[in-house]
Structures are given as C-alpha cells and as structure tokens.
Amino acid sequence: MPYTIFDSGFDPSAARGLHMPPAAMLELAREAAEILVRRRGELAGEDAWDGEFREGLEAQLMRDPPEEGRLATDVMARAVDEVLGLTLRVDHPRCFGFVPSSPTWPSVVADFLAAGYNVNACNWLVASGPSQLECVVIEWFRRWLGLPETAGGVLTSGGSAASLDALVAAREAAGYPERAAVYMSDQTHSAQLRAAKVAGIRPDHARIVPSDDRFRIDLDALARMMAADRAAGLNPIAVCANAGATATGVIDPLPELAEFCEAEGVWLHVDAAYGGFAVVTERGKELLDGIERADSIGLDAHKWFFQPYEVGCLMVRDLSTLEEPFEVRPTFLQDSLWGANHPNLTDRGLQTSRSARALKIWMSVETFGMAAFRESIENGMDCAARAEAYVDASPVLECLSPLSLSIVCFRVNPAGGGIADEALDELNRDVLARLFWEDPAFVSSAVVSGKFALRLCIVNYTTTWDDVRAVLEAAERFGGEALEQL
Numbered sequence: 001m002p003y004t005i006f007d008s009g010f011d012p013s014a015a016r017g018l019h020m021p022p023a024a025m026l027e028l029a030r031e032a033a034e035i036l037v038r039r040r041g042e043l044a045g046e047d048a049w050d051g052e053f054r055e056g057l058e059a060q061l062m063r064d065p066p067e068e069g070r071l072a073t074d075v076m077a078r079a080v081d082e083v084l085g086l087t088l089r090v091d092h093p094r095c096f097g098f099v100p101s102s103p104t105w106p107s108v109v110a111d112f113l114a115a116g117y118n119v120n121a122c123n124w125l126v127a128s129g130p131s132q133l134e135c136v137v138i139e140w141f142r143r144w145l146g147l148p149e150t151a152g153g154v155l156t157s158g159g160s161a162a163s164l165d166a167l168v169a170a171r172e173a174a175g176y177p178e179r180a181a182v183y184m185s186d187q188t189h190s191a192q193l194r195a196a197k198v199a200g201i202r203p204d205h206a207r208i209v210p211s212d213d214r215f216r217i218d219l220d221a222l223a224r225m226m227a228a229d230r231a232a233g234l235n236p237i238a239v240c241a242n243a244g245a246t247a248t249g250v251i252d253p254l255p256e257l258a259e260f261c262e263a264e265g266v267w268l269h270v271d272a273a274y275g276g277f278a279v280v281t282e283r284g285k286e287l288l289d290g291i292e293r294a295d296s297i298g299l300d301a302h303k304w305f306f307q308p309y310e311v312g313c314l315m316v317r318d319l320s321t322l323e324e325p326f327e328v329r330p331t332f333l334q335d336s337l338w339g340a341n342h343p344n345l346t347d348r349g350l351q352t353s354r355s356a357r358a359l360k361i362w363m364s365v366e367t368f369g370m371a372a373f374r375e376s377i378e379n380g381m382d383c384a385a386r387a388e389a390y391v392d393a394s395p396v397l398e399c400l401s402p403l404s405l406s407i408v409c410f411r412v413n414p415a416g417g418g419i420a421d422e423a424l425d426e427l428n429r430d431v432l433a434r435l436f437w438e439d440p441a442f443v444s445s446a447v448v449s450g451k452f453a454l455r456l457c458i459v460n461y462t463t464t465w466d467d468v469r470a471v472l473e474a475a476e477r478f479g480g481e482a483l484e485q486l
C-alpha cells in the first residue's frame, strides 16, 4: 500500500535557491517521523522482504534530474513508495537472514539530529562534544570487554572497516615486514580476507586454517601452518579469531589463541562484529572469555546492539598501536592540535570527515538503560536455545551445528530417512525458496560441513519465540511436503 501524504508541503515555486521556510521544514520532518512510526506499527504484518528486478526499477527511477524542483512531500512519497520499501526489512521480527539489525527509535532520532547538526566528528576543535561522547562510548565498551586502561578505540562504519584498521595496526606493530602473512579459520567472515587484501597482504599469504568438528579454529593446524610459513620465509603478523562467526556463530578458543599469539609474537585480532555485544550479559561474558586478551577487537553496534547503520568499532588493547599507524598531521590541520588529552578521532582510522556515531549509542543507552539492552540480547540467545531444542525434538528437522550465541543452522532431514546429502541439499534449497516466496519470514542459507543449511540469526529485540516457532513450523511443513514428492 503506498503511503498517502497530503500535499500541502513545500512548494518549490516559492523557493529561493536551496532554502526552505521553517514551516515547510517542520512539516516535512513531521511527515517523515509519522511515516517511520507507522511503518514500525505495521511491520510485523508485512513480509520481511520485498524487492524488484533491475529492469523495472531502471525504467521507473532512471530519469534526468529535474531542472525545477517538485513538492518536497511528493518527492518523499516517491522515495517511500518506490525506493525504501524495496529492501530486506532487516528490522522485521521474522527477519533471520544474514545478521539482521533492529534499531531503537532514540537511535534513529539521534542520526537525524546528528545529520541536522551536520556534525563532523573528526577532531576536538571541530567537534569537542561529539568527540568526548565517543570517548565515553569507547570507555563503556572497554569496560564491558574487560580490556585494560591502556585500551581505546574508534567508531567505524562497520565491522569491515574495523578489520581493515586492525590489520593496518598489526602490520605497523610488526614493523611493516615484507612477505607478511595473516591467519584465519575457514569460518571467518570474508571481511577479514578483504581487509588483508586492502592492507597489502598477498592473497596467498592470507592463510585459511581448517576448523575442528565444532567449527573452532584447529590450533594444531594453525601452529603447523605458521611454523611451515616461517620456515618458508613468510612473516606472520596476525591471527584473526572469530567471536561469533557469521555462518555458525562459533567462538574460537580465545584464551588458547591469546596464549599462542603471545608466544609467537603475533597480533591477535578478534572479529566480534556479530557476537561481541553479548559480552554485556553474564552468559555472553562466559562464552567470550579470553576476548579481553586480544590486541584488537572489531564490534558492530548496528548488529546486536540495536543501532541503525552505520556504526562499528575497533578497540585496541594499547591505544598507541592505533594512533601510530593512522596519525598524520598536515599543517593545514595544525589548529586542531589541542594536546594529548584532546584526541582527534580522525587519527585512529581511515576517515577524516566522520559522522557523530556515538550519539545514537549514547542516546539509546541513556534512554532505555543497560538492563533493557541486556534483556534484549538475552532474548536472542533464549529464542535460539529454544529453536535448537525444537529442531532436536522435530521428527523432520536436524541441527547442523551446535548452538552458538544466537545462530541456529539446521535442515530438513527426517531421522532414519537415509536420504543422500545431495538430495537433501536440493530438498532444502526448495524449502528455502518456499520460505522466501510463501512465508512472511526471511531466512538465509549457509554451507555447514559441506551441507546446505537453513540458518536463523536471532538478534532483533522485537522477535518473540512465536516468531521463531512459526518459521520452524513452516520449514517442517514445506519439508514434509517436499519429502512426499521424493
């Protein structure tokens, strides 16, 4: 249903250049807020996905930019009807694909405010308030993760940017060696591989270590591989560990990896983009034990910390290891140097101009309090545990990886069915397709031990057990029907 927006909005014929009168500004903003609040109320009753093929969209949207403006409310209505709705609704309570994101309302409003103030959180001179707030949020993260007081960090566009900055810091800490090599398991997110590439690590020196039968990095294989590489003249600079791998949610053995990396003199980066914020809960803290020994940690608040895109974070154990590689001081920015106690956050990563990402985290945490955040993260873990129990009890479904954090990988495979894996892959692909086209939920797939898996990632604070059960029941139903066709 297209949204109807009354068209008493800003009339461009009354415009002077790019100015808009205050009444029209207010009306446009109010209507935008109404659209968003209404969308939230209606979301659960809609499908979690909508999209179109390129041809139709190209015909609809590819027009020359107009010479004269149009009614602002009409333009916004088009954006809503023709563009914004055609997405995966990552905040839908039944969106379980990839790693969803369900922002709180104060976080959304914070992004609006930050854009309205047009904050450039690059340095202390330009943005002392937002810089201090970022220091506060980084300090919260440091305490939650149990990092020492020497630690610090920077908010980034996401987990990929955090990975890149981490490998640049690792390379610098290692003294910029020739023939540098990095190590990661076969469960590691592709962002680490891309980061290695961008950081100048040759693709064949980004070494993929096999994982064990619980999908954790095989420590013996890692040690063997690194020793052989050293003997062949490579210079290992970093191990990238998983603290919530995307496909299975697996957490690598962090204490053992920290021990190993320390002995080898190699940087330990922990990719906690999906799983890291579980650390604010008792259960998550236990599962992530050892994360506090990392040299760097990548986090994504736009995943399991209920923020709108984009906000990730790179934390480093020793802040100087981040400032050394990134600090560049051109004379045209000399006015921004207020001394060591006034950090210029631009000196901790790639970006010069930066949005005020801390504002949304701070506003939402201050508004709801940490108890609500903890409860919402626990909800994901609870629903995932119930989903695993449901799958285990189902005569039709089978778990493909042990539950880790809030990810469940399973497939249709009736006990004692004796169906070959290739046939099961085919059948489960069909189940996924039927879930996609016929069910309001959105589920994505993974390959687990070479088997096609249906995968649920439960990180939305509005998701209830009924939402999860409904998609499991649908998988059982579609699976049962597919089995009858065999």
Ligand SMILES: Cc1ncc(COP(=O)(O)O)c(C=O)c1O
Pocket: 099, 157, 158, 159, 160, 161, 189, 191, 244, 245, 246, 271, 272, 273, 274, 300, 312
């Ligand atoms: C474990 C993990 N690492 C890194 C990333 C990349 O993060 P971003 O998409 O924020 O760049 C993801 C994204 O899903 C992820 O799940």
